[in-house]
Amino acid sequence: MRRKTQTKDKIIIAVVLACFSATYFCSWKDDVLRKFVYPLQYDYMVRQYSYEDGVSPALVAAVILVESKFNEDAFSHRGASGLMQIMPETGEWIAGEMGIENFTPDQLTNVQTNIKMGTWYLAYLLHEYDGNKVLALAAYNAGRGHVDSWMEEYGWEKNFSEIEKIPFTETREYVKIVLLNEQQYKHLYKF
Structure with a gap:
């Protein structure tokens, strides 16, 4: 017992x-x-520009995490730079659209400029694709030209949600991980 x-x-x-x-x-x-x-460096800037452009700060943070892991000195082998990995040509186009005068691609290495321009561009893409995060993120990664051609070639509508049908493996994985990270940022930082 x-x-x-x-x-x-x-x-x-x-x-x-x-x-x-x-x-x-x-x-x-x-x-x-x-x-x-899931770090959130530059929290104030991420939140400020997200709110100004009507984009979820969790989505912006998720893009930064995947693009550069919050490394402000990040450069890609293709020439993208900064936290949000903006290509020089895209930076010049964004600057023109935003009315930024005397823009040079070197400015993309400035944290504030990079977040401001990258967030604006993300908002632009979301607007362009009627709020569709899958298409906007695919365009952020692969370029608008590719996404527009896929929409035409495969008959995708702006409500497209089948990530697995994205033809580029890198872009497909990019979209998945950004969306997953966005959910984590929402939970951890109460966005």
Whole structure:
């Protein structure tokens, strides 16, 4: 009888310890995720330009995370630069549309300029594709020309949502991960 009581006590202690450990882990896991997996550097600028352009700050943060991992010195082998990895030609076009005078591609390495222009461009693409995040993100990654040609070639409408049908593997994976990251940013930062 005594052995059954000892075993029962051990089980109760193990359950209590497991519950305590789970509660303790849950209390700090979001902090760990914010610090190491889903950082939000330049929080003020991300929020400010997102609100000005009517874009979810979680989406902007998700794009930055995938594009540069918040590395302001990021450069791609194709020539894109800055946090939001803007190509020089795209930067020149954005600057013209935004009315930024005397723009030079070197300005894309400035954090504030890069976030401001990248967020504006993301808002532009969302507007261009009637709020469709899949098409807007595909255009951000592969270019508007590719997305427009896919829409024409495959008969996609502006309500297109079948990510798996995006012809470029890189773009398909990009869209998936940005959308996943957006959900995490919404949860972790209460956007």
